Amino acid sequence: MLNLKNIEVIYSDVILVLKGVSLQVPEEQIIALLGANGAGKTTTLKAISGLLHTELGEVTDGSIEFQGDRIDRLDPERIVKCGIVQVMEGRPLFEHLTVEENLMVGAYSRNDKPAVRNDLERVYRYFPKLQVLRARTSGYLSGGERQMLVMGRAMMAKPKIMLLDEPSMGLSPLLVKEIFKLIKQINEQEKVSILLVEQNARIALDLSEYGYVMENGRIVLDGPSLKLLENEDIREFYLGLSDKGKRKSYREVKHYRRRKRWLA
Amino acid sequence: MTEFLQLLISGLMEGGLYALLAASIVLVYKSTQVASLAHGQILAFGAIFLYIFLATLHLPLVIALILAFAATALMGLLIERTTLRPLIGQPLFSSFLVTFAVFMLFDGIFQLIVKGGTLTIPHFLPAGTLHAGALMVPAGQLCSFIAALILFGILGLMFRYTKVGLGLRASAENHQLARSTGISVKQIFSIIWVISALVACVAGIATANVTDIYYTLPQMGIKGLIVALFGGLESIPGALIGGIILGILENLSAGYLDPVVGGGLKEVAAYIMLLLILLIKPYGLFGLVRIERI
Ligand SMILES: Nc1ncnc2c1ncn2[C@@H]1O[C@H](COP(=O)(O)OP(=O)(O)OP(=O)(O)O)[C@@H](O)[C@H]1O
Ligand SMILES: [Mg+2]
Numbered sequence: 001m002l003n004l005k006n007i008e009v010i011y012s013d014v015i016l017v018l019k020g021v022s023l024q025v026p027e028e029q030i031i032a033l034l035g036a037n038g039a040g041k042t043t044t045l046k047a048i049s050g051l052l053h054t055e056l057g058e059v060t061d062g063s064i065e066f067q068g069d070r071i072d073r074l075d076p077e078r079i080v081k082c083g084i085v086q087v088m089e090g091r092p093l094f095e096h097l098t099v100e101e102n103l104m105v106g107a108y109s110r111n112d113k114p115a116v117r118n119d120l121e122r123v124y125r126y127f128p129k130l131q132v133l134r135a136r137t138s139g140y141l142s143g144g145e146r147q148m149l150v151m152g153r154a155m156m157a158k159p160k161i162m163l164l165d166e167p168s169m170g171l172s173p174l175l176v177k178e179i180f181k182l183i184k185q186i187n188e189q190e191k192v193s194i195l196l197v198e199q200n201a202r203i204a205l206d207l208s209e210y211g212y213v214m215e216n217g218r219i220v221l222d223g224p225s226l227k228l229l230e231n232e233d234i235r236e237f238y239l240g241l242s243d244k245g246k247r248k249s250y251r252e253v254k255h256y257r258r259r260k261r262w263l264a
Numbered sequence: 265m266t267e268f269l270q271l272l273i274s275g276l277m278e279g280g281l282y283a284l285l286a287a288s289i290v291l292v293y294k295s296t297q298v299a300s301l302a303h304g305q306i307l308a309f310g311a312i313f314l315y316i317f318l319a320t321l322h323l324p325l326v327i328a329l330i331l332a333f334a335a336t337a338l339m340g341l342l343i344e345r346t347t348l349r350p351l352i353g354q355p356l357f358s359s360f361l362v363t364f365a366v367f368m369l370f371d372g373i374f375q376l377i378v379k380g381g382t383l384t385i386p387h388f389l390p391a392g393t394l395h396a397g398a399l400m401v402p403a404g405q406l407c408s409f410i411a412a413l414i415l416f417g418i419l420g421l422m423f424r425y426t427k428v429g430l431g432l433r434a435s436a437e438n439h440q441l442a443r444s445t446g447i448s449v450k451q452i453f454s455i456i457w458v459i460s461a462l463v464a465c466v467a468g469i470a471t472a473n474v475t476d477i478y479y480t481l482p483q484m485g486i487k488g489l490i491v492a493l494f495g496g497l498e499s500i501p502g503a504l505i506g507g508i509i510l511g512i513l514e515n516l517s518a519g520y521l522d523p524v525v526g527g528g529l530k531e532v533a534a535y536i537m538l539l540l541i542l543l544i545k546p547y548g549l550f551g552l553v554r555i556e557r558i
Contacts, residue, residue: 054440056353080446088444094437097430105434108427109446157446 007062019217032204035214041197045163049086050076083160091146095139106156123152161193201238271519277405279511280412284467285488286503291460302363304485305370310336310465311472340461383477408470502550
């Protein structure tokens with residue numbers, strides 16, 4: 001459904017960040033995108049959602065197709081209309097608007113008013129906490145509540161694909177579990193595909209059908225998530241496990257990292 | 265005591281118009297972060313357009329008013345499209361300077377039309393004076409003051425309850441986030457300039473109805489900007505209260521201080537007031553409260 005072919009992204013005309021990234025998001029699947037800090041995961045999402053244009057970034061080579069149409073030259077607001085919504089890193093909200101107003105902004109691109117009201121109720125069923133907080137100024141929400149609100153806001157656009165950028169960041173393990181359960185539910189019940197960027201590789205690979213690993217602006221590894229979970233390098237770098245399933249000390253991992261690179 | 269109350273009332277009436285002009289500037293600032301100097305000209309041309317349609321072309325009042333509003337809205341839209349949109353993403357100071365350039369450009373045209381004198385619009389607001397005991401209120405001023413209040417009410421309702429209002433508030437907070445939710449921020453900029461020009465147009469027409477189109481009319485834009493700063497630049501209620509305070513202060517200083525110092529203090533009052541307030545509250549009376557969680 002979504003197809004990135006060999007895209008190259010340059011910021012401010014000189015900073016080359018993505019160096020030929022290809023990936024696919026098929027219908028109704030969860031796809032994981034992993035990688036170290038600065039690998040280019042967020043940039044990949046912004047290339048898809050068109051938000052690159054707001055940061056002087058540009059797709060200079062390759063193409064992005066959604067349901068057969070090229071979307072890499074479209075404005076972000078057009079891309080939302082096509083059915084792709086990005087939930088940005090750091091859970092940004094319209095802090096001076098109430099919780100419900102934030103949700104309604106999510107539906108801004110739609111004109112089917114009765115259906116929007118229905119979807120609002122549906123979002124409240126997924127996130128009952130938001131209904132309790134509906135009249136609260138959103139700037140005062142906690143991290144977990146914010147994560148629910150940004151996901152609910154994305155759902156209000158009735159997307160076909162949701163791009164989630166590090167939904168687990170800074171949340172307690174229990175809350176992370178809950179959020180990921182909800183992601184799975186949304187994926188299955190709303191028939192939304194999800195491209196999931198995560199630092200928490202274990203939970204991302206458990207949830208997804210297929211995964212990509214990024215390093216330095218390139219995809220260095222990809223495969224079915226079950227396979228990736230068994231992959232030596234993934235276990236070393238992302239899960240912090242050695243062959244025997246023991247935790248490795250950080251020192252050893254670093255040592256190993258120096259010895260072996262995917263891209264030598 | 266009567267004199268004091270009379271000055272208060274006159275100040276209130278004048279302040280309503282300052283408030284409108286300030287509100288038009290605040291609208292633009294809130295959503296685009298551009299402090300506009302051009303609005304003095306938009307206000308003045310609102311009056312000029314009405315003059316053209318009413319006094320030169322002798323159109324019926326209602327049609328002349330509608331055309332004047334349409335022409336002023338178009339003027340706002342054109343300023344946004346031709347001078348400010350190309351600067352989106354550039355330093356805001358460039359945009360500020362461009363609004364100054366727009367002011368100078370239109371000032372040239374304005375002075376060509378007015379030729380250093382005064383144009384008189386046929387007064388269409390009710391003439392005559394209302395009396396309440398010893399106090400007097402010119403009926404025309406009262407009408408325009410009420411119109412200003414109604415307009416503030418409409419703006420408030422629009423912002424709170426309409427979809428466009430929601431889009432305006434969302435884009436005012438965060439352009440990138442707004443675009444990521446499907447709001448066309450460029451379209452929002454156009455809408456806001458049109459609304460803002462209409463508000464300035466009401467202020468211009470109401471002012472011209474009281475004082476005629478005097479050749480210094482565009483300079484009211486500076487006062488509008490001062491009131492906007494005073495009220496906090498991002499606050500519509502701040503514009504309302506700031507405008508009324510300025511109107512009252514001007515009239516009080518004209519009534520009590522001018523006789524002592526021999527006149528001329530009315531105009532200075534505004535600037536003194538602004539300096540004092542900004543010393544105490546750098547973000548103005550109602551500067552935006554930043555939400556910070558710790
Ligand atoms: N607007 C920008 N202008 C210039 N360089 C940028 C810009 N945004 C990102 N970069 C650079 O691009 C590289 C990739 O950044 P990106 O945010 O995509 O990484 P990431 O994989 O999401 O990292 P993290 O896990 O830390 O969020 C980094 O080196 C970053 O400095
Ligand atoms: Mg990132």
